[in-house]
Amino acid sequence: MYFDRRQLSDDELVHLFRHLLWPRMIEEKMLVLLRQNKISKWFSGIGQEAIAVGATRALEADEWILPLHRNLGVFTARDMPLHRLFAQWKGLPQGYSKGRERSFHFGSQEHHIFGMISHLGSQLSVADGIALAQKLSRSGKATLVFSGEGGTSEGEFHEALNVASVWDLPVIFLIENNGYAISTPVQEQYRCRNLADRAIGYGMQGFTIDGNNVLEVYHAVREARRYCVSENKPVLIECLTFRMRGHEEASGTRYVPPELMEAWKKKDPVEQFTHYLIRENILSLDDIQAIRQEFQQQIENELRLVQSYHQPAPDVQTELSDVYAPEPPMPVAIGGTxxxxxxxxxxxxxxxxxxxxxxxxxxxxxxxxxxxxxxxxxxxxxxxxxxxxxxxxxxxxxxxxxxxxxxxxxxxxxxxxxxxxxxxxxxxxxxxxxxxxxxxxxxxxxxxxxxxxxxxxxxxxxxxxxxxxxxxxxxxxxxxxxxxxxxxxxxxxxxxxxxxxxxxxxxxxxxxxxxxxxxxEGYYAIPIGEARVVAEGEACTVVAYGAAVHWALEYAAQHPEIDMEIVDLRSLLPLDMATIERSVKKTGKLLIYHEDTLTGGIGAEIAARVTEHCFSYLDAPVMRCGSLDTPVPFSSALEKQFLANSRFEAILRKLLAY
Structure with a gap:
């Protein structure tokens, strides 16, 4: 393998080598832990380290990267503490997701890494948003987002590239073409000669490189970054590589022809770069052995630290409270104008x-x-x-x-x-x-x-x-x-x-x-999650939202003899059950009224909760009034029949007569 160092010094090459070897040695340890049943799952990036490491080192430390689950080299090249990564992989709260996420499905603002999810392609448009913010602030920064070759078949891939091109965003789209999407080979995935050719259709630059050559990756991403920042335009880079292990370790690689596996073993990015550094007298065998021993000791030390961590008993309130970010103080209306x-x-x-x-x-x-x-x-x-x-x-x-x-x-x-x-x-x-x-x-x-x-x-x-x-x-x-x-x-x-x-x-x-x-007048907020009683009454409670609130109020105005209380939910999630329950305890009867179709609507959840918590206060079954369980028809006559207000009076009379 030919390595073009260009202007890189010996120290820079050694530094790059250390970053390349570090994730390989961590992975080798992870495979041992997997066999010992000390971790539950592992997605191996062995054989692909040059892409993650070369690309990450080509960027500035505060430029965002959106990696995938074979990109351990991104996390280690951003110097994330190994003990926290170990804790993440073991599902411990000392990791980056408090045990709520697996492997690399997490991010870190501190390290400018955005956490992936399993749905491929979904990160690409998020990268567009980060790059848009960078462009608006004129920060002179670029964003790098990874995709596998399988992910390029997703609609989100095409949407994201189109947006980046139309809006001239400084995004580097980097495709790791490793031959297989689980077991589906590339010839069953797409028909273009090179995935980089797809850039042409979106009016952006695109090129294909050797993804196992760490210097080629480094230089390519470095140049792409310079172009993105200076021209405010996106770039597509296809990195050719190979997945030496299964999609995840349980999958195996039996579907891979043995001769293909052997061919790619000869292109191992760590071994090839090691040979180059020895050949150029930049490192000796003793130097490399010393680095390996240093890394091995560091891995063992970090593991011992993680072994001292304990898994606290799960706490329901903690989990519920972390579903939503805390709200800041809300602006309130000033004066009565x-x-x-x-x-x-x-x-x-x-x-x-x-x-x-x-x-x-x-x-x-x-x-x-x-x-x-x-x-x-x-x-x-x-x-x-x-x-x-x-x-x-x-x-x-x-x-x-x-x-x-x-x-x-x-x-x-x-x-x-x-x-x-x-x-x-x-x-x-x-x-x-x-x-x-x-x-x-x-x-x-x-x-x-x-x-x-x-x-x-x-x-x-x-x-x-x-x-x-x-x-x-x-x-x-x-x-x-x-x-x-x-x-x-x-x-x-x-x-x-x-x-x-x-x-x-x-x-x-x-x-x-x-x-x-x-x-x-002015800038004011109405708290989310608070319903409002819009009409007081004793005979029954009608819970509604949206247009149904006006339908209920209009009906009440036409029938003053019916003393119904009307609750406008205003917010559906979170749901203000306290206001609903207070009204039901007062009236003893409940009708839930919404325009949405009846089956599986929000009314069903409210009915279930009221039955569960207010059963002893009810004088009649909880009733619902929703639209027909059909698609919304076009003709005005059919639409009028479809809508819930065509049935409201009959259901209300039934409730009152119970």
């Missing part, structure tokens, strides 16, 4: 005030800049705050949510507009797997708000009318708000932006211009 505003005007005002309050806040979505969004919620914000902060996005919901997470890593706030709530299904993975779990996994906040224009009543048909809040209600780590009044629309949106946790903000399209009300 209020003005009449439409629902949509209240949302617009909240966004405008938040943009003034937080210079680091970025708005993103399809057509939200000059066009003002399809519902004109963001109209005029582009002119006031500029296109760097009010950003039109390509049509790629998943990548943009990933970008929002990347911005959050860099201290930004982000509000993403889904053009319609229906389209959030395209970003489902990023929301439920990346955003929702990241604080619990390794303490990284996700200061992201996703605005969700939702609901039926406008003849939008099956794909522009869905109420899909229940999709996310089951996901720990998310917050869900659903205002019904202009005052709440403004206050809850500001609260969502202030909150360091991911918040889904549902805004009913039918309320935009049909509902008006007094909205306090």
């Amino acid at each position: 209020a003005s009449e505003k439409k629902f949509i005007e209240a949302i617009h005002e909240a966004l405008e005030l938040a943009m003034e309050e937080h210079s680091e806040l970025i708005l993103m979505g399809q057509d939200i800049a000059e066009y003002g969004g399809v519902f004109k919620v963001t109209e005029g914000l582009w002119e006031k705050f500029g296109k760097e902060r009010v950003r039109n996005t390509p049509l790629c919901e998943s990548a943009i949510v990933g970008v929002a997470l990347g911005l959050s890593v860099m201290g930004h706030k982000a509000v993403v507009e889904m053009q319609y709530a229906d389209f959030v299904s395209c970003a489902f993975h990023q929301i439920v797997n990346n955003l929702a779990k990241i604080y619990y996994r390794w303490g990284q906040n996700a200061n992201v708000v996703i605005r969700m224009p939702t609901g039926a009543g406008l003849s939008g048909g099956p794909f522009h009318s869905q109420s899909n809040e229940a999709w996310f209600f089951h996901v720990p780590g998310l917050k869900i708000v659903y205002p019904a009044t202009p005052e709440d629309a403004k206050g809850l949106l500001i609260a969502a932006i202030e909150d360091p946790n991911p918040v889904l903000y549902f805004e009913h399209k039918a309320l935009y211009r049909r509902v008006s009300g007094p909205v306090p």
